[in-house]
Amino acid sequence: MARIKGGLNAKKKHNRVLKLAKGYRGARSKQYRVAKQSVMRALASSFAGRKQRKRQFRRLWIARINAAARLNGLSYSRFMYGLKLAEIDINRKMLSEMAISDPEGFASLVDTAKAKLG
Numbered sequence: 001m002a003r004i005k006g007g008l009n010a011k012k013k014h015n016r017v018l019k020l021a022k023g024y025r026g027a028r029s030k031q032y033r034v035a036k037q038s039v040m041r042a043l044a045s046s047f048a049g050r051k052q053r054k055r056q057f058r059r060l061w062i063a064r065i066n067a068a069a070r071l072n073g074l075s076y077s078r079f080m081y082g083l084k085l086a087e088i089d090i091n092r093k094m095l096s097e098m099a100i101s102d103p104e105g106f107a108s109l110v111d112t113a114k115a116k117l118g
Contacts, residue, residue, distance in 0.1 A: 014032045017032060017035050017036050017039050018030075018032060018035055020035075020039045020042075020043075021035035021038055021039050024038055057093075058092060060096070061092040061093055061095070061096040062076060062092060064096040064099050064100065065079070065080075065092060065095050065096050065099055067099070068096075068099030068100075068103070068106055069099075069110060072106070072107050072110040072111075073110075073114075074110055074113065074114060078113070078117060079110060079113050081113075081117070082110075082112070082113025082114060082115075082116045082117045083109065083112075083113050083116075085113075085116040085117065086112050086113060086115075086116040088109065088112065088113075090109075095109075
């Protein structure tokens with residue numbers, strides 16, 4: 001049987017990594033060994049970034065809801081507790097959108113929460 005060499009597969013693997021490293025500075029985009037390290041780190045960071053983006057959006061929504069609730073005389077935690085008692089299930093994303101685009105509707109939600117609190 002003929003001997004099979006792995007050169008083609010190695011070349012494909014190297015090219016795949018170097019393609020991902022395109023745009024990196026210096027050896028990071030030219031040399032396979034350095035590019036592989038940079039690409040691995042970049043992919044790990046992008047994975048972590050996708051998780052962090054969700055946390056950051058939640059923080060933004062909570063800050064917006066808190067600001068709008070305080071304008072209506074209620075803190076964020078009291079407002080959310082009042083909504084829970086009133087059995088109103090609206091997620092934070094929609095609440096923050098309401099706070100920005102529909103202040104009257106948000107004020108009515110705050111009044112409902114206040115009524116349930118006592």
